[in-house]
Amino acid sequence: MRRFELVDAKSSKFWEIALDGSSFTVRYGRIGTNGQTQTKDFPTAAKASAEHDKLIKEKTGKGYSEIGGEEPDEAEADEADEADEADEADEADEADEADEAVVEAGGTRRFEYVDAKSSKFWEITVEGSGFTVRYGRIGANGQTQEKSFPTAAKAKEEADKLIAEKTGKGYAEVGGTPEAKPAEAAAPEPAGDEDSATETEAEAEAEAGGTRRFEYVDDKSSKFWEITVDGSAFTVCYGRIGTAGQTQEKSFPTAAKAAAEADKLIASKTGKGYAEVGSAPAPKASSAPRPAAAPRAAAPPPKPKAPPPSTEGFLDAGNGYALGVVNGAIAARNAAGKVLASVPKQLKSTDAYEMLEGALELLATHAVECREDVEGWMLRSLPVPRAVLEAIWVDPDWQSPLQNVIVAGADTGILRAVEGGKGLGLVNLDGETVWLTDEIVTLPHPILLEELDDWRGLLTDLGASQGTAQLFRETFLRPEGDAAEKSSVDEFSDGAFDLLAQANNEARKLGYRVSGGCAVCRVWEGGVQTEARYYIGDGDPMYETSTGDLSWVDARQQSLKISQVGPVAFSEGMRMASAIYAKRKIEKQEDADA
Structure with missing residues (x-):
């Protein structure tokens, strides 16, 4: 194991590498922590040695100095809690190291683009002399494409170029997906000895296993934190709600010590406003205490080859081509699964193209009819059953003209949400959210709203816009x-x-x-x-x-x-x-x- 350190006014980081035959293991992080570990395999020992020497040269070129072998673990704070509370400078250091690790030891980098019209993701995984790209709508499996190159250096160069293009288009990196998650820094040992009764209870609780999940949601963030106690160790997973998050492990001398530290972290989280939302019991383990397990990073399993292109959402157009609808327009995909920049001329005369063209025309007509119907409800102040709004809200073409319109019943407010079990979610003039459960509601014409200027101001304060011209519709008062x-x-x-x-x-x-x-x-x-x-x-x-x-x-x-x-x-x-x-x-x- 060779160890290198970089210490300056802004950061203090270490980087270690151990060569073992046709593979090497990299460990990196802030000095004083266990850091993160990743392992990389190569076809031959010679290839592993060459990559080993190349990485060392890159590190020394960045100012790292070799100081000797691996130092003992000296964790001063629990890394699972520290990851959530670290200051911005420490987070920047970890991000730098994570980016380097993606290139050095393989891994996935994920980028997302979210605006008023779309929410998309794009991922890239560099593996030796090739890389795999996966992209699509957030929440979907997306599409996968692979590309090979003569050398690993060329693959990395092309990957960097694609990443630069994506970030130039507004995509933001939201985190990598390393193939192996290492143990993080250990939590401090609590002072004092524990009596045998307390230790026995803690060991029994720890051996029972199970995952406890806590969430924190406010106007600025939505985060989750999970902890799974397993014998004399526990695993913490944390991140933004809706993502896979990051995972860290911690081992202790006894199961009682693991349970005590887990309870301490849970108390810390609930003290910061996290609320428990459920648990997922794990299989029951043996009641005998387990021996302490040293932190280690397992070698990643061989990466499976990408599956063949999915046929879901695409129609066979012959000669290896398929046609589908992407972002509201007809798109063509070749036999390799790549979506082409434009539809080849010969495909525009196929039955599949005509079928999709007719479907898009039907959808466009449907969207126009939805807008006209909602405007008609407003112009006529028609009574609209709440059940109808609940039924059509799931359709984007209906939801668009209904979004943020004024709805009146027992309460009056700006329509922000519709839920079957709760009713219509409105924001009233006091800025409070109320749920309207009236069986019949109306969409009043703006000339009938006595506090029209106040409603316009509230909509502006919310930073929202209406799909139907209502509040900012030009109005004329009848003369007297x-x-x-x-x-x-x-x-x-x-x-x-x-x-x-x-x-x-x-x-x-x-x-x-x-x-x-x-x-x-x-x-x-x-x-x-x-x-x-x-x-x-x-x-x-x-x-x-x-x-x-x-x-x-x-x-x-x-x-x-x-x-x-x-x-x-x-x-x-x-x-x-x-x-x-x-x-x-x-x-x-x-x-x-x-």
Whole structure:
């Protein structure tokens, strides 16, 4: 075993390497801890020796100095607890060493990219003169690809290049997956001797085995911590909830000592706010105390070859190709399992392509219909069964227009979540979360919200946006007095268009029907139908036109006074006329003094 150390103003680290025939073992970490251990196997002893000498040269080039053989373990604090509480400088040191270990002794590096539209992962495992890449959506198995190179140095160079590309695109590294997890630093021995009765109880409890899990969730983080006591040792696993986390082991002279240290760590965690969420009992072991086990790192098992490309989600397109949908678009995969940058021309005439193209069109139509239906519920203030919202929430095309809309019932708030057993999760104007269990709810039109400005401010404070234009929808208050006795509004008259066809197209693009020379907006309010009609011209569509007045009629097409028009119908009619009028031709006025 050869030992090297690097000590400067920012860190104090060690690195050891032991050559054993056709393999070597590397141990590294902060001085004073057991560190981490990894083993690497090679085809021949000569290859192992060459890689051994190369790593030593790299370390000495980085400032490490050889000081002798392996020093005895001198752990001053329990590494499992220290990993959670270490300061930022120590974490940076460990990250540096972990990155080096991935290259030196094999391992997997994982990167993730999460934004409002997607959540993806990308992993790379360098193994000798090749590497394996796995990628896909977070939570899925993803797809796997392998690549071989003439030399290990070339494989490492290409891997570094891919990692640089991914981080340049916004991917962030979230942790490696070493093939062998070593024992970490030992916890300090408690002062004083324990009586035989206490030791016997602790040994019996330790021998029973089992995993206890604790979680800590707040606004800034969501972490877990697990401990499994097994005889005179225990294993700790910790990390972010939803990940595999990191694992550390610790051995003690007796089972009683292991149980005592485990209890101390559990008390420390619960004191910091961690809450126990369950346990997973392990198989019951023998009641006899086990001898102390020295920390050791086992050689990793041979890595299995990557399985053949999965056919799940892809259709056979012939000649070794397969077609599927990736990120909402049709993608092609070759016989090796690689997803191509574009779909080859000859595949676009296959039955599989036409089938997928039809499916995407159907999904696009479905998404539009979902948005239109939700907007219709709001425009008509229709009663919506809570059970319907619970049923459709799982569909992203339904959830998107419903996300963050105002829902009213016994309570009113911004819709943030839907759970079958709890109801609708709302955030009210006080910023509190309430669960609405009313059987019937409504999505009120913004003109009906008395505290509209306050709701807009709350949505902004939450940093959220709405999939349906509700809170920030343009609204118009119905006038009072003499103006309310008129039967039309001329505010949007005399809007010039070069062609009537242009005015008709603008109205239709905004989602309004054109009939009888008018753009039409139909609203049901309180069970009564009202239709806003904005004149945009009739006749030859190739002739120029000018807009006229905005008026309202009832279901029998009888003219209504503004005072007879409901607040929603008036606001939506004004919104329609304003949007079309904004598309008119604007004449450039020449300066009179020019």
